[in-house]
Amino acid sequence: MSITRAPQPVLTPVSAVRSKLAHPALLLTGILLVALNMRACLAAISPMVGEIQRTFGLSSTASGLITTVPVLFQGMGAPLTPRLTRRFGTERVVLGAVLVLGAGVLLRVLPSVASLYAGCVVIGVAIAVLNVSMPGLVKREFPAKAAAMTGVYSTTMLVGATLAAGTSVPLEHVLGGGWRASLGAWSVLALIAAVAWLPQVLRARQEKAQGPVAAAPVAAAKPIAGLWRTPLAWQISLFMGISSLMVYTLVAWMPTILADHGMSRDESGLVFAYSNLVQVSGAFLVPLIAGRMTRQRGLAVAMAGLNAVGVSVLLLAPVSGAWVSATVLGVAQGGSLGLALAFIVLRTGSAAGAAQLGGMTQAVGYLIAAAGPVGAGALHQLTGSWTVPLALLLVLAGAAAVAGWGAGRGRTL
Numbered sequence: 001m002s003i004t005r006a007p008q009p010v011l012t013p014v015s016a017v018r019s020k021l022a023h024p025a026l027l028l029t030g031i032l033l034v035a036l037n038m039r040a041c042l043a044a045i046s047p048m049v050g051e052i053q054r055t056f057g058l059s060s061t062a063s064g065l066i067t068t069v070p071v072l073f074q075g076m077g078a079p080l081t082p083r084l085t086r087r088f089g090t091e092r093v094v095l096g097a098v099l100v101l102g103a104g105v106l107l108r109v110l111p112s113v114a115s116l117y118a119g120c121v122v123i124g125v126a127i128a129v130l131n132v133s134m135p136g137l138v139k140r141e142f143p144a145k146a147a148a149m150t151g152v153y154s155t156t157m158l159v160g161a162t163l164a165a166g167t168s169v170p171l172e173h174v175l176g177g178g179w180r181a182s183l184g185a186w187s188v189l190a191l192i193a194a195v196a197w198l199p200q201v202l203r204a205r206q207e208k209a210q211g212p213v214a215a216a217p218v219a220a221a222k223p224i225a226g227l228w229r230t231p232l233a234w235q236i237s238l239f240m241g242i243s244s245l246m247v248y249t250l251v252a253w254m255p256t257i258l259a260d261h262g263m264s265r266d267e268s269g270l271v272f273a274y275s276n277l278v279q280v281s282g283a284f285l286v287p288l289i290a291g292r293m294t295r296q297r298g299l300a301v302a303m304a305g306l307n308a309v310g311v312s313v314l315l316l317a318p319v320s321g322a323w324v325s326a327t328v329l330g331v332a333q334g335g336s337l338g339l340a341l342a343f344i345v346l347r348t349g350s351a352a353g354a355a356q357l358g359g360m361t362q363a364v365g366y367l368i369a370a371a372g373p374v375g376a377g378a379l380h381q382l383t384g385s386w387t388v389p390l391a392l393l394l395v396l397a398g399a400a401a402v403a404g405w406g407a408g409r410g411r412t413l
Contacts, residue, residue, distance in 0.1 A: 026199045027141060031134070033193035034098055035153040036160035038130050041105050041123055041186045042070060043276060044164035046251050047269045048172075048179040050259070055179070056113050064377030067252035068370050069117055071244070073124025074131060075366030081132035082359045090137050091204040093129060095197050101126035102190030109180040131362045135344045136355030146345040146354075147291025154338045155284040158276060160189075161251075166273035169266065224353050224413050227360055232413060235406035236343045237361040239300060241368030242400040243336035246307055246393055249372035250275075250329065254314075257386050261318040271322050278330025279337070286335035287342040296339065296346075300404025303339060306332035308397035315390040336400070340365070347413050357413060 045052075045066060053063045084093045104126055108119025134153060142149040168182050175181040227233050254275070258268035286303070290296045310329030313321040344361060348354045376389040 026196075030193070030197040030200050031137070031153055032156045033189075033196045034094060034130065035134070035156035036163075037098060037101055037186075037190050037193050038127055038134075038157045039161035040164040040189060041101065041108075041183070042067065042127075042164075042248075043161035043251060044168045044183055044186055045108075046165060046272065047168045047255055047265075048183060049252065049256065050265070051179045052116070056116070058113075060377040060381040061374060064252060064374035065117065066120060067248060067373040069120035070124035070127065071248050071366050071373070072370035073121050074128040075363050075368075075370060077125040077128030078132050078362035078366065079359050081129050081362075082355050084129065085133060085136070085355060089204050089208075090133050090140075091197070091200045094133050094137070095194060095201050097126045097129035097133070098190050098194045098197060101130075102187040102194070105187040105190065106184055109184040111180075128362060128366070131366075132355060132358045135341060135358045136351045139345045139348070139354040140351035143351075147287050147342050150341050150345055151284045151287035151291075151338055154287065154334075154341050155280050158279040158283050158334055158337070162273060162276035162280065165269070165276045169269050224348070224356050227356060227413065230413060231406065232347065232409065232411055233357060233360055234364070235403050236340070236347060236357070237364035238368070238403035239336075239343070239400055239407045240340035240361045240365035242396050242403060243303070243307070243333070243340055244365050244369035245372035246311075246396060246400075247333045247337065248369050249376045249389070249393065250333075252373035253376055253380075253386075253389075257314065257390075258318060258322055260386065263319050263322065268322075271326050274323070275326035275330040275333075278327055279334030282331040282334030282336075283338040284334075285338075287338040290339055290342045290346065294410040295408050296343070297405050297408035299335075300339060300408045301401045303332050303336040304397050304401035304404055307336065307400065308394055311390055311393045311397065315387065315394075318386075339404075343407050347407075347411065349412050353413060 049063050049066060052058070052066060053060075081093070088096075101123060104119045104122030106119070107115055107122055110116075110119070135150065138149045138153065139146045164186065171185055172179060172182040175185065177184075224230075255265070255268040255272045258271060259265055263271070282303075286299065290299055293299070306328055310325050310327075310332055313325035313328065318325075340361070344358050345354050348357050376386075379389045379392070380386055
């Protein structure tokens, strides 16, 4: 299959329409508030896993499923999103996904194991829709600054994760309702994002009322033929998948690993929150750097190498080296996430192509990532130690470097 740049649609008539209807400040505010929700409800649960485990009497493997199930359904829900956006429009789909996300957060804290896992399923599907919708939306609205804007919204995702990880335990004390009150409070953030996104839905409806001219750019964009048979698309998907597996494994278990080696629960939560905070720098800077490069091979290998260094420190000196490991892993994980998302917009020539590639990479990537938390929990339960799970992450860091080397080629689907 040949890899070419998709033909660009004629934008002049629609640009005139959008100049009257679009509100850049409202659009940016909506994107940022939606992005805040995309990791917060996942990061918030990590410091609570031990409490949830004791509440329901769960095994280590079953506890790993609390984090694994949302990731798994991110992969399963991703391929459906391009169809939803074509049928209902990106703006309406994003609004619906944010509202469903808030409902999933509330469902997860109801007093039963079934509700706990059902809420995880709903959260995973909602995040899948947002994961796939956002790259295409960014490429459509900011075609000349797609990589930079990818850095902005991926950074905001991690800011949300950092806030959630750092405030989950304090919220539990302030609200006085245990882990359920702390986790349920994040549904308020989803409601705020939905309200902030409403102007974009109204704008899209108004543009549609202008007639077929307003829909011309979307109609002119053709899907990428044979995407699932393209090595470049698979390399991007594998880089995202392996990088995400490492992120979600440590999101699920890093505080527990530190606590099992003698660190207090409060301090382990602070280390984990700090690691999420450091991710912000990588998520912001790496896409900016990537956007200035024709090829990003060295950048991808560097991110994989930093992941390996951070895991090595966690393996060899989990308590004394905790802050060093958290720093290195923060840069590596934030940078890997930002670079994977940047690949989606840099390797495609249209918003429709970005959405299509996003659907594939999110599907493959998160199905791979889903194996991380539950697999690490099972290995820990089997061996009674965190050595084997962490050693396996080192091997996977090498695989991410190989995939990233291919994904970083200066080619366009």
